[in-house]
Amino acid sequence: MADDQNPELPLGGNGSSGAGDPTGAASIVPINIEEEMRKSYLDYSMSVIIGRALPDVRDGLKPVHRRIMVAMDREGMQYNKRYSKCAGVVGECLKKYHPHGDSAVYDALVRMAQPWALRYTLVDGQGNFGSVDGDPPAAYRYTECRMMKIGSEMMADIDMETVDMVANFDESTTEPVVLPTRIPNLIVNGSNGIAVGMATNIPPHNLTEIVNATIELVNNPQAGLLEVLRHVQGPDFPTGGFIYGRSGIANAYKTGRGRFLMRAKCAIENMNQGRQAIIVSEIPYQVNKSKLIERIADLVNEKVIDDISDVRDESDRDGMRIMIELKRGAEAQIVLNQLYKHTQMQDSFSMIFLAVVNGQPKELPLDQAIHHFIDHRIDVVRRRTAFLLRKAREREHILLGYQIALDHLDNVIKIIRGSSSRADARENLFQFFSGRTITVRDQALTGVTLDPAKYNIDPATIITATLTLSYRQIDAILELQLYRLTQLSIDELLKELAQVRENIAEYESILASEKKLRAVIVKELEAVRKEYGDDRRTQILDEAAELQLEDLIADEQVAVTVSHSSYLKRTPISTYRQQRRGGTGRIGMKTREEDFVSQLIIDSTHAYLLCFTNTGRVYWLKVYEIPDVGAAGKGKSMASLLNLQPGETVRNILPVRNLEEEGKFIFFATRNGTVKKTPLKDFCNVMARGIIAIGIDDEDELIGARLTDGNQVVFLATHEGMAIRFDENDVRSMGRPARGVRGIDLGKKDYVVGIAVTPKERKVDGEGASCACLILSVTEQGFGKRTDVDEYRLQTRGGKGVINLKTTSRNGKVSSIQLVDETSELMVISQYGKIIRIDTKTIRAAGRSTQGVKLLNLEEEDKVAAAMVIPPEEAKTEPENGTLLQ
Template structure:
């Protein structure tokens, strides 16, 4: 209802209208600072009320509750807790670069501790806060009625210091937020002085005076480009890190000492976070983190274990704790009643214009006062020159009012002069007093000329402003606390810092189960008690350490990476985790090869062979894992239709007398030099290794050395051994020579083969498609000719057809691991 009439409005209209009013209110009257004095309304009202109450730096402290009550009762009709919180923040020297309030008692801490209740604490304005209110009684700022129209309050403070930059601001309103960092007072004042003389100064020139923020907590800012962008546009990001040093203790141990932390970081939570990382074993080498802060200053001691990598641990903590943070500039302020995102020059220019207006208004006020006083002084001098007549006139008058009227009428005095004459005390009627009045007249005339010059001459006004700024710098200037570095240092985290160097046994199974077990758990169990299902078997069992890296290759040309320390730790008797828990594989996809490497920076290449006769060689470094390795398999090779990867090998050029051997299912073998295979990228299909018949495919491809022997198993269960040297090294992409004797009926086909050293005395293990496992002793068989089909060792009717042949390990803790690169 408005003016007695009912208005019909939709809910959308009502909500839009009301929220618009609410938004305007909190933007202008609560959450954002004014670009001129850098204060929010509650802060402005606190300072004004305390100043009006005489609660200044040169007088005693008063209870905070009294100041809060004055503010709430006269200017700010909101909750006392919000007013007290604002008052406390103005006193916190770790939040403000130049605190505007001094406080006795507990005003909180960097640990996030709350302040004492306002009935316990005492407060007063700081000395520098006096500059924020200086000349407020000289009509320098607009005054407005308070909420109940009983008093007047300033719409802005004179702010003789550039408070918006010096003390910064933070706040969130409707649709707007602000984050302005603190700056060094001396630097900002120097920039203002330069800008007065050079109004067209560039941002780069201004940044010679103000290189960046200066936080009350010190620290180190990295990223000059981010600062420049923020000063240009109002938005930007920099890195703020703690100031640290590494100290050597007795006994050769080291300690990281933190003496300055990033702005607005909670110190207690920071120490807790460091200790939580230590207890969770996310980082190795920290013995203890202690808060040793005392009256002499902030100090966090991070004591390290003997032999710990101090720089590596520091880098880890910088990256994973608030010892290093990103600070985002968002410099929004109320400029001419509107929220604006402003850059450095806009803030400085607006402040200078405001200060010039303050000086003009103050000068006009002083001029008016001086002219009024001069008028009175001139009247008194005139009266003293005709004193006898004046006295006679006054004595002849009926009363005070009549005396004033007579003086105006008979001697042309103004009413103001007449008032001064009739109130003149008798002792002033001396000759000395006339001299003093004439001297005062001269001084007033001089001052009036000076005021008028300031008001009419911009250069004189600039001189006054410059002089006052220099005086402020001389009294309140102090050195910079925050160090600025041009570039953001990239943090490299050494895995040895985050992972305990521990020897473990790793298992990867044919069905896709992976696990790592401690040496102790492995030794306490039989090797066969590996927790796998009866139809599953290991592709890799190897002793390694937690700093190593596991690569698994699938038959469909994918590569899966896992750092050893990220593999689930399980007892040797447990099954472990299945790879599908983190990475989705196709229904017909399986792991065919697993290899462990000590480091990711390997000089060699990965060689792959495919069932359709292709071979591909790619630099190992091309397979370095990306950021999504935990949930995605990477492409290792581009496969043609229905082709699959049959084997994967790691090769280094230092491997002497090495060649590649590719044998097809029908027994055609091609042996060729590794150098004949070009090194290509990841998403390539490779080159032709063997010229297959239409109905043939590759059984396997392996690296062989001169002088080695080859063990072959056929699909019919026949096994044979033969020298690799009987297959000559030639060109790739040939049909090759037969290593089987062809039979017209039910011919043998190569199921799998491997190379081994002639002095090998162990066993081979043949695995069938059921699966069944059959040991074949190397010493039970003699070398056969290249055309031989070998001897039968497996009954395919009862055990199934052989699909895999491998060397059987007896004790991986003493023997050289087969898959070790």
């Protein structure tokens, strides 16, 4: 009965389980699954680490790259030979050395031929090998390659037993464990790879600098990183660009880990009609050019960067050129800073100097990596010298045999002619010369017979010696060609013998002297530097040399106008020319009919604008980040300048020049009557996504924020016509996340509509009169009144307050309050878009418990939406000093 038909056959058994056990239990070995998983995973991970992902510290190559080089070398694809199909290289590599996927081998081959991927390419490719735009290479049946000349330096002396050879995967041939490279390839070309639980990312370097540092360490083995850094400035990327920060580079070389900031090389060119363009000629390492251009286009389409009109790729065979055209009036340095911030025109390179050292992965400082390369070169040169010494001695042995045969030529010819076969002649010659006594010139030429008269030798130097020829020498004599019997050839043999003995002495001295061996290494490194050394492509700048955007912007006073619909713009003060009293002024901002200027800020281009939102978050802008679009321009939407969250609206914008100024506070008021005071310095580090300025409850929102000196008087007004006025010192200073304390005790369904801060003491004008400080209250039905703040008695915070305005069905609830003086103008807009502009002097001053006067006639269901004080820049008549800006 067949095994597959026996239902009693145990799983995995063959019917005869040994020891007469019919169940086959004796063949089952119990193991601990945890130990087996640990062992198996460790074996797998070490296989990936050593055999695939990490480079060897000696030649800087991973196994696949090394096998490609070996395949090309053995196929005779040298730099001075013709190109050969890449398909042949891939096939040879798969057949003999690397039994993996063909795409893995071809991808590695392609990268070795890409000048934007390797600082010094090892493969000379012909055909389509991809591009810096990320275009894929052509299939390997279409492309051709051969070894670069510098690639041949990786294979130099490999046939001189300089490295160990191991059997390939099927033991049909051998392959080197490591290449006997003459260049420190790991450092000059770098490497990157992801293994199991670790990764390597080594940047490329300049060959001249690395060779100089290597020579320094060869001559002075005790030298360390300090001596290396005298020669090595830092990474040198094939794509050029800039690196910022020398101290970070030194620290990375010391620890084996670090991070470098890379930037594209850009220039600003002037175009026609006053326009400018940013020209990018070099990009950071490993950045895809086409994706970079696509990212810039996306930023323009998404309105993140508004000042770019066109992006073109004008690269050609002469080099890279990306043209970024700017709109008229755009500040090129600001746009460039935005590009650095939002694109890979500024990128970082995280260095992990990890390589395989003695079969184990190890993070290395730069000087140790060079020392490992030097140790490899010492081993290679010593093994090569020993190989050459052995070959020289073998050649000397043959030349001595020739010399003996030529000195006894007649006997040699007679013996050969008298022999019946080659084997017979071989044996007869051996018997003839065995134990034969001859005369020699000196002990150094033992085995050579010379005529004293013929060679003018002092007979006193002639000695006798017993001659014995080896079979190897006899075989060489039998193969001696007839032309070698001429006198010229005899002289050449003697000359060659002298040269060989000179070489033997040189090889022996190198092996006997560490100093001479290192001198050989230095000489070869100098030859490599002379042949392949070049100038740096990447420029390294100090941290202090890195320009901040503020350094590029003139520190000047500008006017920032904010519209009711949240559009911002800035304009130089020089735009607003002086006029005589009673002038008509000029347009400061072009707005739509339903929009108007709600705030005017005059400050430096280096000042901050703190933007507080209804949710209690704060964002900040630099004034120079607001576009300068001319006096009649509408400006830019606040939503495109700030990274607002869904549902957020800006409630207050406060200009601040110094965020760390002591004694300054931000005072907050919320809809539910909560107030809080926070030091201004707590807002120094505002992030792009904003930070919490005040803790807000779910049913609450921020109404206003004011900048104070800590000793002012706070005024809060409510929807139901109440108001409270209290000393700012009643509110203690709190941190940003704090929710604050009660500012006013609100009635049912009541809420705060506005906040104002006033000084404790009134300012005095030039005539000695106290300046007016009035609270203008506007109701939903279009009524309003002005009341002097002194009519509101000071109270303790948290009280119910006093009546601010008597609300009835005729005038409606309080919509907003504004702090005004005798020169203020008011803009009132209704929900239906009806707008009126009023000189606040025409609104009569009234007591607290009054209903106010009609400001705007409204339809039956219409209500006041907002009321804003018009900034002085928008006034039709200029102030007393004769200028439109104060």
